[in-house]
Amino acid sequence: MKSLKSFGLVMVLALALGMGAGCAKKNAEVENVEPAPVASSSSAIDAAAQQITDGVVYFDFDKYDIKAEYRDMLQQKAELMKQYPSIRVRIEGNCDARGTQEYNLALGERRARAAYEYMIRLGVPAEQLDIISYGKERPAVEGTGEAVWAKNRRDDFNVIAR
Amino acid sequence: MRKIFHFFHSVRVVSLLVLTLLFAGQAQAATMVDIYGPGQNQIKLSMASPLTAPGQRATALGAELNDAIVADLNFLPFMQLIPSSAVLGGTVLSAWQGADVDFRRFQIAGADLLVTAHWPSGDRENSTVELRVFETYSGKFVFGNAYSGVTHAEVPNVADRFCDDLMAALTGARGFFSSSLAFVKGNGRKRDVWVVRATGRDLRQVTNIPGAAMSPSWSPDGRYVVFSHIDDSTHALGVWDRLSNTVKRVRFPGNTVIGPCFLPDNRVAVSLSTGHYPDIFLLNRQFQRERPLEQSSAINVSPSFDATGTKMAFTSSRLGSPQVFLKDFSTGTVSRVSMDGSYNSEPCISPDGTLIAYTKATPSGFRIFVHDMVTGTDQQISFGPGRDEQPAFAPDSYFVAFTSTRSGSSQIYLTTRHGGEAKHVPTGPGNASFPSWGK
Numbered sequence: 097m098k099s100l101k102s103f104g105l106v107m108v109l110a111l112a113l114g115m116g117a118g119c120a121k122k123n124a125e126v127e128n129v130e131p132a133p134v135a136s137s138s139s140a141i142d143a144a145a146q147q148i149t150d151g152v153v154y155f156d157f158d159k160y161d162i163k164a165e166y167r168d169m170l171q172q173k174a175e176l177m178k179q180y181p182s183i184r185v186r187i188e189g190n191c192d193a194r195g196t197q198e199y200n201l202a203l204g205e206r207r208a209r210a211a212y213e214y215m216i217r218l219g220v221p222a223e224q225l226d227i228i229s230y231g232k233e234r235p236a237v238e239g240t241g242e243a244v245w246a247k248n249r250r251d252d253f254n255v256i257a258r
Numbered sequence: 259m260r261k262i263f264h265f266f267h268s269v270r271v272v273s274l275l276v277l278t279l280l281f282a283g284q285a286q287a288a289t290m291v292d293i294y295g296p297g298q299n300q301i302k303l304s305m306a307s308p309l310t311a312p313g314q315r316a317t318a319l320g321a322e323l324n325d326a327i328v329a330d331l332n333f334l335p336f337m338q339l340i341p342s343s344a345v346l347g348g349t350v351l352s353a354w355q356g357a358d359v360d361f362r363r364f365q366i367a368g369a370d371l372l373v374t375a376h377w378p379s380g381d382r383e384n385s386t387v388e389l390r391v392f393e394t395y396s397g398k399f400v401f402g403n404a405y406s407g408v409t410h411a412e413v414p415n416v417a418d419r420f421c422d423d424l425m426a427a428l429t430g431a432r433g434f435f436s437s438s439l440a441f442v443k444g445n446g447r448k449r450d451v452w453v454v455r456a457t458g459r460d461l462r463q464v465t466n467i468p469g470a471a472m473s474p475s476w477s478p479d480g481r482y483v484v485f486s487h488i489d490d491s492t493h494a495l496g497v498w499d500r501l502s503n504t505v506k507r508v509r510f511p512g513n514t515v516i517g518p519c520f521l522p523d524n525r526v527a528v529s530l531s532t533g534h535y536p537d538i539f540l541l542n543r544q545f546q547r548e549r550p551l552e553q554s555s556a557i558n559v560s561p562s563f564d565a566t567g568t569k570m571a572f573t574s575s576r577l578g579s580p581q582v583f584l585k586d587f588s589t590g591t592v593s594r595v596s597m598d599g600s601y602n603s604e605p606c607i608s609p610d611g612t613l614i615a616y617t618k619a620t621p622s623g624f625r626i627f628v629h630d631m632v633t634g635t636d637q638q639i640s641f642g643p644g645r646d647e648q649p650a651f652a653p654d655s656y657f658v659a660f661t662s663t664r665s666g667s668s669q670i671y672l673t674t675r676h677g678g679e680a681k682h683v684p685t686g687p688g689n690a691s692f693p694s695w696g697k
Binding site (some may be wrong): 107158186194195196197198200201202203205206209226228229230231233234256 | 332436447470472473486491492493513516517529531533535536557559560573575579580601603604617619630639648
């Protein structure tokens with residue numbers, strides 16, 4: 097919320113300055129303001145992108161509900177994406193190796209869409225989010241056993257533009 | 259009394275001249291094996307040595323053709339081949355038809371049927387072969403064909419054509435030996451669509467695009483293979499057009515394309531997600547979304563249709579876990595098919611509409627089961643080891659292709675609606691999966 101407030105303040109100041117400077121300069125100044133919501137260094141965006149990527153959401157077997165323990169993490173991602181509108185994220189839904197492939201593709205879609213819809217509700221513009229299901233095509237960890245499977249039932253957050 | 263047929267192969271056209279051999283007073287035998295009913299019986303068959311003249315073995319193309327026929331017949335679980343070593347007196351005969359054929363030695367070896375091969379002008383390139391089938395106990399002629407223009411390259415096609423006729427004569431079902439399978443081959447994230455004859459011949463790759471192909475389905479008219487295709491960022495419906503030998507990717511809103519399947523009228527059903535759950539939609543002939551076929555607040559995937567297009571089997575999670583359901587479009591009703599177990603998926607309805615093959619999670623792994631819609635019973639038809647999945651009924655509603663890891667890597671096998679001994683379909687190096695029948 098803090099970043100939103102400062103963004104609004106910059107907008108108000110810029111518009112006030114533009115109007116005060118007279119009609120001849122108005123267009124140019126307004127144009128300058130709009131594409132630069134906040135002054136941010138590329139390293140700050142990189143850090144935000146890294147933070148968005150790092151947090152993985154894990155699921156129970158054959159489930160696609162976002163567990164309570166991941167809601168704070170998704171909220172942090174949402175705030176960062178609102179702070180940096182140039183960031184675009186592809187939410188990638190994945191399954192463990194146990195199910196059959198077509199059903200797993202659908203399950204992966206549900207997992208990706210669950211996170212997508214949650215982040216939309218948190219105010220992230222839809223234009224900043226893509227989803228894809230890889231089903232069980234792209235395991236994070238190879239092998240068998242619940243410890244491995246649990247690591248593969250997940251949403252990855254892949255920053256595709258910043 | 260003679261008819262001339264042109265023989266069209268499903269992958270490439272072969273123009274062999276085939277003459278049906280008929281004999282006065284010798285009618286075609288009635289169906290000998292009921293492959294669809296319970297308690298399917300076995301037929302024992304013996305191959306006489308191919309002859310160029312009475313007592314003269316054909317050792318060139320003749321030997322090749324006999325081997326090719328034996329290899330083909332090994333795909334028929336109801337066929338038991340009597341080895342030549344079991345025939346006392348040997349398999350070299352002094353005649354290929356008529357009273358001079360010594361049926362008795364084959365009777366003693368237990369054979370029900372005898373196949374003779376005669377190469378009247380020798381078994382060199384471009385020669386003619388006459389193949390005849392007799393019942394050993396009565397000496398009755400079952401059927402015969404003459405094939406002219408036989409070359410080394412055409413030997414497998416002659417074997418396929420003959421075995422197709424033999425199967426039709428014995429069972430009434432035709433098409434297995436001329437049918438093809440589309441399937442997915444490759445490793446990791448690069449997997450393409452290939453086609454192969456059900457007997458493992460004429461293997462070829464038909465797509466070569468970055469990403470992973472899945473779930474190919476062959477159009478009933480043989481022109482298209484559609485498949486789902488996943489690259490790093492998108493799902494698409496892949497469409498291979500056999501006429502132009504081109505591949506296109508069709509994208510859909512929602513970026514989810516799962517398990518396309520052709521209907522009998524050459525339209526496609528596929529699961530798409532546009533914000534709602536993945537539901538099954540019908541596409542028009544331009545592969546654009548037309549209307550939903552099945553929607554619910556749950557996952558709906560893997561549609562499969564009978565030959566009338568009025569019955570659709572599919573997988574749904576509407577009861578919590580994945581289960582197989584059947585939608586009857588004539589009444590609009592949806593009924594649950596799989597009653598047992600917590601994970602049943604990948605249904606394939608037989609073209610005759612009587613059975614649904616599906617993949618069930620069992621304590622020993624995934625296995626193929628068939629549900630009989632007449633009796634309501636389920637029967638296991640694959641037995642591992644490894645993971646058996648992705649069943650696909652052949653157009654004859656008898657053979658079932660499936661994917662198994664029983665040999666280590668993922669490979670394609672054939673069994674039958676009764677669970678006959680599984681036969682490996684050779685597809686070369688690399689993992690093979692998702693078999694789908696064409697005609």
